[in-house]
Amino acid sequence: MLVLVDVQQLVKEAAELAAAPxxxxxxxxxxxxxxxxxHLExxxxxxxxRLAHEADIRKLPQTQGARSLSGWLRHILLLDPHQARELxxxxxxxxxxxxLDGQLNMRQASVITTTVQAIPDDLAPIPGAVNVPRVVQDAETIMLTHAGQFPAYQLRRIGERILAHTAPHLADQADEAALIRQEARNHRRRGLTLSMPVEGLVRVSGLLGAEEAAxxxxxxxxxxKxxxxDTRTPAQRRADALISVCTLALRTTELPDDGGEPPQLAVTVAYHPLTSTLGTATTDTGERVSAATVRRLACDARILPTVLGSAGQILDMGRSSRTAGTALRRALHLRDRGCAFPGCDKPPRWTDAHHIKxxxxxxxxxxxxxxxxxxxxxxxxxxPTADWTIRLSPDRHPEFVPPYTIDPTQQPRRNLYHLRI
Known part of the structure; x- marks a missing residue:
């Protein structure tokens, strides 16, 4: 019989062991x-x-006001969503x-369980043509054997074709049926989550079906590319690409209105009259950003800036017309033909219109x-530490003066890539 005091004693002994030199x-x-x-873990x-399953049988989560077992576990154990789902x-x-015998870990156990449970009951077109319980048992045995050689993520790939080992004459038929069920299940499970900011970073996580991911x-x-x-990691390049796609979408007129207005980002920024400088800003979702970020956003993002004085009074309620309109964007596209920074090959649709002043x-x-x-x-x-200067040359094209640390002579540079014939 499982007794609370026995478990507590085991926890105490394990803690003492972990703290020992x-x-x-x-x-x-x-x-x-x-x-x-x-193994102990x-x-x-x-x-x-086992305790979570017992709690579910007794309907403890519902009794205590939780909507699901995983939500209840998250609350009482302060777990992340993924950890709670695993339990x-x-x-x-x-x-x-x-x-318990140390032959596999719980992640592998979860993969094996999911694989076995996914084997359909109607494997054969003729009922009774195949012994389904035997196929399930064989699948479990094979997966347990592979668990000694492969971690969970590789074991999952083996499980995708388990019927090729246990019922090869029905594998293709079962795979087609399994894929149809999987696609329907994945469509229901799809989702995207943006976490609360932690030290200015928001974790983006979610699930997509294979088609949506493609x-x-x-x-x-x-x-x-x-x-x-470029010193960015592949993950950083993907993050920047996602922002660029969303920025392009905001720049179009095809997104539906939000609250009766075109989609836009609103920020509230403090203005210090004595120093004529901007302070930190707050977005309409409550996140704080730097004044430098506000200046960059205000160049071309669909942004609604509200400038507050030292007493909190509204000094200026900006309008999205501060951004470059359709005619101006077209003129910029014709003149610059893309990012005007020297050496950059990004086309016009992936650029912002930056205010020189x-x-x-x-x-x-x-x-x-x-x-x-x-x-x-x-x-x-x-x-804040960039010392590049942008100006228009006599022919009314932009040129960039590099900082002294890059070029002591500070010779102006132009983008020659977009001028190619």
Whole structure:
């Protein structure tokens, strides 16, 4: 019989063991200790899973006002959503015992359980033509055997073709049926989540079906190519590509209205009259951003800036007309033909219209005060430590004067790529 005091005693002993000095173990002992500690963790997860299942049987989550078992676990154990969902997977006794014996971990157990449960009951066109329980048992045995060689993510790929091992004459038929069910299930499970900001970062997570993911990849891939001297990681390039796609969508007139107005980002920014400078700003969703970011956004994003004085009074309620309109954008496209920063090959549709003299300093939204910049170079120009200067040459084309640290002679540079014939 499982008694609370016994579990509490085990926790106390495990905690004391974890806090004990390692006493410089030998190399092979460290490996053994790691494996033993990992086994201990998995045994504890089995116990948590069994308790979670018992709580579900007794309907404790509903009794305590939770909408689901995973939501209840998140609340009482302060778990992340993924951790809570893992505790709701109920393995078969055989799989559960394999975890307790140290033959596999709970992630592998979850994959095996999901694979076995996905085997359809109607494998054969003629009822009784195949022994379904035997196929399920064979699948479980094969997956348990592979678990000693493959981690969960590789084991999942093996599970996708498990019937090729257990019922090869029906594998193709079953795969087609399984894919149809999987696509329907994935469509129901699709979702996108933006977390609350933590130190200025918002975690974007979600699930897409294979078809939807292919669509997203097709939109992002052309924008993920490294630029000259690109130091971004592949993940950073994908993040920038996603922002560029959304920025392009906001720039069109095809998005539906939001609250009776075109989609736009609103920010409230403090203005300090004594120093004539902007302070930090707050978006309409409550996130704080720097004044430098506001200046960059105000160049061309569909933004509604509200400037507050030192006492909180509204000094100026900006309008989205501060951005470059259709005619001005067309003129900029014809003149700059893309990002005007020297060496950049980004086409016009992936650029922002940057104010050479910032609007907060009296800069006008006009052809002579604007230049096309891609997101990467727009951020560079607005960086607080950037010393690049943009000006129009006598022929009314933009040129860039590099900082002294890059070129001591500070010779102006122009984008020659877009001038090619």
């Amino acid at each position: 390692l006493c410089s173990p030998l190399d092979h002992e460290i490996v053994g200790l790691l494996r033993a500690a990992h 998995q045994v504890a997860i089995v116990l948590q899973t 709701t997977v109920k393995a078969t006794p055989v799989i559960e015992q394999a975890v 669509t997203v990849n097709a939109a992002l891939h052309p924008l993920c 490294p630029v000259h001297d 910032h609007w907060i300093n009296g800069g006008t939204t006009s052809l002579d005060n604007m230049v096309l910049l891609c997101r990467h170079h727009h951020r560079l120009i607005h960086h």
